[in-house]
Amino acid sequence: MKDGLRTVPDGSEMDKFPMEGCKVIGGLFQAEFFSSPTKGVLTDILGQFAENRINLDLLTGRQTDDRLMVNCLVSSGDAERAKSLIQSDPDPGKHAVFREAVDVLSIFPHKADLRAVGLGLLAFAQKGIPLFGFCSSLSTLAFITDPNQTEMALSALGACFDLPKAVSTASEE
Numbered sequence: 001m002k003d004g005l006r007t008v009p010d011g012s013e014m015d016k017f018p019m020e021g022c023k024v025i026g027g028l029f030q031a032e033f034f035s036s037p038t039k040g041v042l043t044d045i046l047g048q049f050a051e052n053r054i055n056l057d058l059l060t061g062r063q064t065d066d067r068l069m070v071n072c073l074v075s076s077g078d079a080e081r082a083k084s085l086i087q088s089d090p091d092p093g094k095h096a097v098f099r100e101a102v103d104v105l106s107i108f109p110h111k112a113d114l115r116a117v118g119l120g121l122l123a124f125a126q127k128g129i130p131l132f133g134f135c136s137s138l139s140t141l142a143f144i145t146d147p148n149q150t151e152m153a154l155s156a157l158g159a160c161f162d163l164p165k166a167v168s169t170a171s172e173e
Contacts, residue, residue, distance in 0.1 A: 018162045021108040024169045029079035033096040037068040054078045071133045103147045123156040
């Protein structure tokens with residue numbers, strides 16, 4: 001770093017991008033499923049999760065004309081029940097991918113800035129770190145990755161952002 005500038009993964013220099021915090025949550029189960037976008041599909045599956053007392057740690061989704069895509073994270077204790085409910089859906093167009101363990105790395109810029117989104121995604125891509133999901137809000141950027149790559153992901157993010165020295169960790173086991 002020189003003159004208040006920091007080197008980013010591509011070797012260029014930029015101003016420091018401060019983060020208010022960094023949190024890692026480990027031990028989560030991920031289910032990604034794709035379904036036909038018929039009315040009520042998402043409501044039905046979420047209703048079944050509620051009836052079976054399965055708490056969602058994170059839910060993201062999107063819909064196109066011909067496909068509904070849902071990504072959800074639950075605790076490892078709810079994994080088998082969540083998997084069973086998703087697999088029991090009779091939709092012939094459904095396809096599901098399950099990951100037994102993922103980590104969520106959340107950083108907190110506490111302001112809207114597309115540069116932060118781009119830098120975070122670029123940090124993962126340039127280091128070849130798997131990214132199983134991503135979501136953002138005004139205050140948080142959350143990256144879902146392989147738990148065996150968490151330290152490398154934190155290092156890659158640290159090259160782009162002024163992360164706090166202490167990283168908060170939690171386990172959902």
